[in-house]
Amino acid sequence: MEKVLLRNIDVADSHTLAVYQSRGGYRAWEKVLRTMTPAKLIEEVKESGLRGRGGAGFPTGMKWSFVPKDNPKPKYLICNADESEPGTFKDRLIIERDPHAIIEGTLIAAYAIQSHTAFIYIRGEFAFGAAMLERAVAEATEAGYIGENILGSGYDLDLIVHRGAGAYICGEETALLSSLEGSRGWPKLKPPFPATHGLFGCPTVVNNVETLAALPWIIDRGAAAYAAMGTEKSKGTKLFSVSGHIAKPGVYEVEMGYPFKKFLEADCGGVPHGRKLKGVIPGGASMPVLRADEIEKVNLDYESVQAAGSLLGSGGVIVMDESTCMVRAAWNIARFFAHESCGQCSPCREGCHWMEKVFHRIEQGRGEAGDLDLILNVSGNIMGNTICPFGDAAAMPAAAFIKKYGDEFEEHIRRKKCTVGDGASVSSSEFLVSS
């Protein structure tokens, strides 16, 4: 498989303009400016089959086409670099090692919707990444790829790198818009949707880093080359950030449809120390966990993972071996979401903390009969009833852990202590992000 996203990262000084150009960088941007109308560009990306890599997997070209062409207001293109999902660190690698690919992709997307101001909203903690992006934007501006009358085309575009202030919720696209507007990072009600009423009430598209970084390759090589990779509905390649009980953790670029089990065992070296796989979260902490037996026939594409009862999400693969206490793992994830709930709407504000408190009580050996049904019910009451997808993101993993590892939870409650292995594995899931 030819690499689309990680094609440059192993080259020395891959973050510099000179190296990026030497590897064909900004050729796609020139091609777009000189030969393509916005309509043709959108058509090309639709044909490539590229889908949003932030987690939802929405077709990118179609998302662009929702922006009204006759709206007199300014239009905004925003690169979502607020990568914060526990277990997900794919964007960070591109930001730090191949920032020009993101910039070039952002420029192409901005042109598609005829935006003249684009933003890269980067996670506050990514100080190094922000510095890399700012340096790269300065280089690209100096080289005439950004600014007024770009490469003599008459097209103007300003690109601004904006750092977030550390809230997970600001990765949700409408919360990102609130934050970028200078307000509290609260998700907005939909409708209206960002395509018509986004940043400052203007038509706006928010695309993920990985989505945008794929664009230069797609334009340079053609939609057909991209669509030739992957499955029928999941085209191209996808990044997976693998962490946890795995021999070779890291970021991998994989062709869509690649067998999950083969990926874990052959590519990532499998579970180390001779232990058995207990479960794996395929798409970041907000996605339902899958038991070892459930991934046997799963392939790494949107449809296959969904058929198995989870979601591909951001591609943050969290591997847990048999020494993992699933009660503690579930509590750790619940704790993250309770901490990060923005507090705007009632079910999420109160429900996330409620679930966290009950998980914690069980983990501490103070669980009671009925606790599991209570969590399942509370999680069901959050699901689908909140302003933004955060509620689902907190509810899904909580319910999945209980449904998939019910016996272990029951045992934990009955014996009032951890029953995994020798019963002393209290810290076995510390690899999960602590909040």
Add this chain to the structure above:
Amino acid sequence: MDPIKFTLNGKEFVTAKGRTVIQAAADVGILIPYYCYHPKLSIAGNCRMCLVEIEKMPKLQIACNTLVTDGMSVLTGSPKVLTARKAVMEFLLVNHPLDCPICDQAGECWLQDYYMKHDLSASRFTEKKEHDRKREIFGPNVVFDGERCIKCTRCVRFLQEVTHTNELTVLHRGDHSTIALFPDTALDNPLSANVNDICPVGALTDRDFRFKVRVWYLNKTPSICPGCSTGCNISVETYQNRIARFKPRINEAVNSHWLCDEGRYCFHELTAGPRLRTPMIRQEGGLVPTAWEQALREVVNGLSGAPAPLAAVLSGRNTNEEAYLFRKLIEAIPAQASLEVFYQERPLTEVQKILMSPDRSPNFRGARDMGVSSNIGFDSLMDRLLSGSFASAYVVGEDLIGSSDEPEKTREALAKLAFFIVQDVRLSETAKLAHIVLPATHFGEKDGTYTNRKGRLQKLNAALIAPEEALHDSEIFARLLDQLGKPVSLAPGEIFAAIADEIPAYNGLSYAAIGDQGVEVGGGAGHS
């Protein structure tokens, strides 16, 4: 407007384009429960209480932010909706202290009401509740209890969107979210106490009212604020024959949902102090109580042979009916008289201008419509009074000394009058100088009508029982007219009928038809 057909719980209705589900349902009498929605504020959609099921939509939708579309089918009471609603109730009570017995909101709390209607289950929450700030003073009229707050942000939005003063915001995240003042600010704007009204729970309560009386003991009388000539619609809420509070009453033609702080609390000043309980006549050594018959006889005698000229001043809080009779009375006496209604303006800030009028005479326009004006104006009348141009005066319901910029000069001028009648509810500094003092009643004790600054005729209703010995101004005027051989009716409705007959702008209006929202008086009625 394009009519839009939609189905609500199986029945077909028609609504207009642009109506949301919550509005369209309310239009046909179906109340979808809500906390954060407020018809005068932007849509926040955060409480999730108004979730409804809409055909062809996989998820429940909030009725406050969903526009009705042609052919839409909405269910407001399906099992799915009821489950979600009950869940929202449970979530809202997770960290709520459930301290209803000591909460001043009890009895008018939406959590209580909706719990009874939509939940009625024991709490399944057995964990430790989160704590928050208690009894934090937000401003002179508002106190905050963070633990009772449901974060509906109505208060925050009111201060952003109505007053534009932005004192409050939301701090922190998750279940630590709380409402807070910005540093070094206080919630002290001219409309601040409205946040107490719009807070659906006991988080924001009125510092003036709280702990005085349980709300279920209040008697509520629809009336008009006596604070200024805007004529905001209010509910006068009383307990044991005293006013406990004013609450705004919705009237989109006047005050919408709001009431200014000055108006809201003006009843304290207007009803304070010991009441006059008997007529008094000046004799050697001061004012001496006397019987009504004798006092009225003295007034008639004095007015009939009053040293001219006479200054007649009516309060801006007197009703149209009283103003009409007062004018009749002054016309019936032989003395040369100047007749004016009390009027004073003060400058207003932008926020004050949202509701407040520059004067504090709620029926200034009405009194002028009734002919209470010799067209010299109140200021000019006062100038003449101070310069000694009047030999006698009849002052109704106003303390000319207390309201004057030059109290000593006013006192001296009033002391020189040869004949001076004061008719008021208490022994003001002005009344102390009178030769005859007549005990009257205030705005809260009488029926009648006010005409506001913009010409809207509205009804004042008696909320309190007047002291036994005091008489309504209208009755005093009527008795005096009777003694002068010009008998008139006493009932406000009958006096109004005479007004409607005589005053062109009021032609065709009926007392009974004024209702609780008022009516416009005819064009060209205003004098100034």
